[in-house]
Amino acid sequence: MSSLVAYEDSESEDDCLGQTEAVTPASIQTGSCGPNQEVRVCNSSEIIPSPHSFTPDPDRSVLDSHGHVLERSRSLLHPHSQPVSCFDRQSKYCRGGKAQEKHLRDTAAPLGLPETQGKISPFQTLPPTPQGFGDGLNPAKRNHTVRSGVRPYIPKRQRLATSVETVDPNYPAEQVPGNLTRESQILSDVSARIKPYLAHKPGSSGIPRKLLMTLGGHQGPVNTVQWCPVPHLSHLLLSASMDKTFKVWDGAESGRCLRVYTCHSGAVRDACWTPCGRHLLSGSFDNMAVITDVETGQQVVKLDNQFKVMCVAPHPSNPEIFLCGGHSSAVKAWDSRSCKVVKVYKAGIQQTLDILFLRDGVDFITSSDCVSRDSADRTLIAWDYQTTAKVSNQIYQERFTCPSLALHPLEESFVAQTNGDYMAVFSSQQPYRMNKRRRYEGHKVEGYSVQCEFSLDGTILASGSSTGSAHFYDYHNARILHTLRAHSQPCLCVSQHPVLPATAATCDWAGEIKVWH
Template sequence: MESLVDYEDSDSDCESSNTLGCSRQLKQNQDMTVSRPLGLKPTESHPENIHWTSRHGRIPSVRTDFGSALVKSHISTEGLPALPEGHIGWERQYTPSYTDKPLLNISSRVAIASPDSLEKTTSQQTSSGPSQIIRHKSSDTVKRPQHVSSGIRPYISKRQRLGPTSASGDMSSKQSVEEASTKQTRCVLRLSEVCERVKPYLLEKPGAAGIPRRLLRGLEGHEGPVNTIHWCPVAQLSHLLLSASMDKKVKVWDAVESGQCLGVYPCHAEAVRDACWTPCGRRFLSGSFDNKAAITDVETGQQLVKVDNQFKVMCVALQPSDEHVFLCGGYSPVVKAWDARVSKAVKLYSASIQQTLAILFLKGGREFITSTDSVSRDSAERTLIAWDYQTTARLSNQIFHERYTCPGLALHPTGDCFLAQTNGNYMAVFSSQRPYRMNKRRRYEGHKVEGYAVQCELSADGTVLATGSSSGSAHFYDYQSTRMLHTLCAHRQPCLRVAQHPVLPSTAATCDWGGGVKVWH
């Protein structure tokens, strides 16, 4: 076996005779495969390095002998820089690759010629002289020659291998769309099912509320303080937990079973201060520092209603008797009532205050209470204000006479009273009937607020009162005796809210100023 390299200044007669012998041998071995025998080491007959040398800037043709088949190859110079006149030449080192399989890797610059084309090339070179070189135009595809067996794979360009979706941007965008659609499908399927842990309690009569004592799971994902959390009010969907954070996002979690985040809703451009479920459990209302209040569909993520209050929204509340009306309060002396069907403000409630901290509708929805930051040295006559919903008139502003603001309000589910979380480190009880007097003999103490927006909440049967604290603990009180039942060391950051599960006994969720949400059982 030999490896022969013909240069353009070599003898033409010798070249033509060698080429004709090569073509005859190729015709006899058309079905033979090209491979390196097993255990054969490179020798002089199989050189590892073959140098291609050209004089006067021209590229010679190369004949190589691999095994028993001779291949006539021509090198294309398309795309290479032209060499100046008088240049001695250039060299390129080529290292052939041998494999045990019948495969032949050929460079994109080398085109394999058929025996017929070899004879034509020989005749053309003989007639035109040894210095004439035939250049083959390079193409993206290389047709399989007739004399090569089916075991040899031709060269395929990278563009053809990757296809039209080779651009990384297109691939990444398609993958992101597919991932988003998959997540959305999972969310819809999850909302259409009933949690296995909740099923046994749906047919039973609700029992007495218990006290959670151990951690069930932590829900990580928020990057800012979580201002509020709410369990879904629908019993079949009560495994869903809604959270609103200062990181501009509202999230829905499967907090009972898997602990996964089922939906992320970036429906606001600024921090989300408050959010709550609608009675159907398929939508939620949210208010933000971007002056907007929005109603968003949980399944599709579409914003059904979005209104501009022209002030930073601190609190939102749904009208119990009319599901299409909601109230918004914040950095303004005015509380606005919006009709979701027309996206217009239908009522305005104005008072001599700077901002509204919380809104609470009383039973029936005919009256509601607002908590403000209006506190003077001598009195706090406008700290809690009672309003008539229909007439927008102030019913009373002499409810709370102590000089503390109230960042949170809670309505008792069965009794005629409501509670207010005060910055005096205690919770006060008020009558929900006119003239809304405070019960001075009942006070829940033992936790700290220290200026944080700590909220309080009663259990579904009204027997257990829960609240967070600035120290990070969750406190549980007996509503009748005002005795503290248990203190849960929940967070290292201030605990802003404790939400008790409406169906599962002894289950609650807590959120903190550091962005953490935890579920306790």
């Protein structure tokens, strides 16, 4: 019988257990006895079990397992002494019991896990003991720091929440991957400039006279700009360009580009908001008509018309239906749910320039470039939507094409922009007679697709000009109210804000967009 007990690694231990730190005999000797004392064993057959070969009870925690090993070791070393737990606060052998107990709990149960995951199963390895149990004799040796290579587990929800909060708000939204940033939620924010006008009934429209901001970013001519028709989202401004993209801007406050949509391989000739304000309808020279989700930028529907699309128009009472016209003698009506053509309107024309639905979508007007030497009997054609029959093709008799149409918001009338450098007004009820006593003159068209638009109350009619100016007319007496020197290139569109008074957006052939107030 020897005075000291020597231990050797068991050959039957697991490989994973062999890499963990366990309670060594040296730590037991220095922790339980004085430096000059010897450990004697009464019977050589009573050997302290090796900590490596110890199998914990599945219902006990790692703390109970370590305590059981140490308590049995002390009982063998001091057979006449009463067993004392090493984690007892009053123990004279282990003065740092509570601190080590807390450290072992933190090591056994990773950060962010439930308490039930801190239990150890019979098939799991014992966690390494960070310090010898004898370190409690010297408080200066106690070190409860976590190893540098160990990283606490962080739940996925907490990681996502942290990533949202750490995003720089000044970073462009279109360059931030994913949809986690606050800038990506462009339909959930209400502009502080729009909010005061939402609770009140809109008053009379005014005339914009000063430049508010300039929006640059398109590399080609901007064909159209349009404010969102939903009042609380009316700070969003849509622009469609010949550079194959269309964009959504914050046109009320920051002037920042909120989203760029690149779903076309050709020039985007026309784009508009759907009545709900959550989707965009666009037509391009790549023969495609696309419905795009404003928030995510994903294509909801993409349809091939087999001709270059010049104009698109959603049905006012059935938003799933929209019309497409362009370099074809026919106008197609698509159903976005089935992605099929539901109606075809055929006419002996070369191309359709614009489409305008009349009240309730029962009838609609198409504008074409079919002009003969003697008359223009098919320049404007009225169609019955349900039967696809021509209601009238004798609406406009002068030999000028009409690049754009606009419906009055209150009265039963509409206007047509003509290449005769004037706008003509028509009745929106059969037989769609033209008012020959009222013309809106003073601007130039000169072959450009210059658009016109009414204010929300219908008192002001605005039009662009090939000279780069924006013209505002009094609708009732056809008098020019103001001429705005907006651009150096031809001004193609003037869009008046539906909520803010005396606010309008203009675009030109050089790709520049300006907001006026």
